[in-house]
Amino acid sequence: MWLSEVMLQQTTVAAVQSYFTRFTSRWPTVADLAAADDGEVMAAWAGLGYYARARNLLACAREVARRGAFPQTEAALRELPGLGAYTAAAVAAIAFGARAVVVDANVERVVARLFAIGEPLPGARKAIRAAADAITPDSGAGDFAQAMMDLGATVCTARQARCLICPLAHLCRARASGAPEAYPVKAARAARPERAGRAFWIAREGPDGGREVWLVRRPGRGMLGGMRALPDDGWSARGDGSGAAPLALDWQALGQVRHGFTHFQLALAVCGATIGAGNPAGEGEWWPMDRIGEAGLPTLFARAALLGTTLVTPRNEASGENNGRECA
């Protein structure tokens, strides 16, 4: 319940399913998860996004293991890492039968429509919560919450209100207004700025003769924090792609990956080179290319790695018109 709620934060059921199965079979209990290796958990989360959730999941599992059990009140749950207002209320109501006001994006939308709350988000949150509180029953709050979320997920969706099959249509003021999809009102969002950066595919022939690539681990906070990655020029902090390469090599342009994040669009140039002996500066590890899929790279770097595998020989034949330009 706790694991599924965390995975489902801002993430669709379809995206979560296989991850949920994998996590529960590999770490069946909270104690198993608490004892897990950080890197293995982060790798298992790779591709699901919002990686702070995985870091908080581990911290939460360890806190719960230390206590011996989950706390059972909403307020105490709220203190656990990764459990905010929504998740604490959902777990308290659904798992522990408490009366809690559960407000996720579905409930927010359904309530805004039921009461035709015209104030734009996020300012309307207070009024929406008050309205949700007013209609939450004293017993069965968990079932009520799930019913509201199901209604929002399957009937009263963002793009289509489907009032003809809605059991609450006769109560709904937004429907009475004739334009239910106009609710909730949202403030206009700013355009996503464009950022550029470079990532570096450093290859070598490993001790066993197989090809290997140099991978690093990103810092524990910030963009893709705690995840294994290709070395890069610091685009996540600088954003201008003008940072230096990790070392001087005969870099070749392998292509570009465009990737949309929540608040900016990234154009990542992928530069490749082979290294004869020694290691690049800094912390990292040589990873066998034929097992790159098991490295637990977040999607951005998994896509960059796809380009990296096109770097075949120490020096591609001269045809490459990009040689030595983008990646010099």
Place this chain on the structure above:
DNA sequence: CATCCGTGGAC
């Protein structure tokens, strides 16, 4: 309260 944090699917 605003900003930061991923990703893939729907339209």
Place this chain on the structure above:
DNA sequence: TGTCCAAGGAT
């Protein structure tokens, strides 16, 4: 194709 969207949380 670009835009919007999803069972939010931390700072």
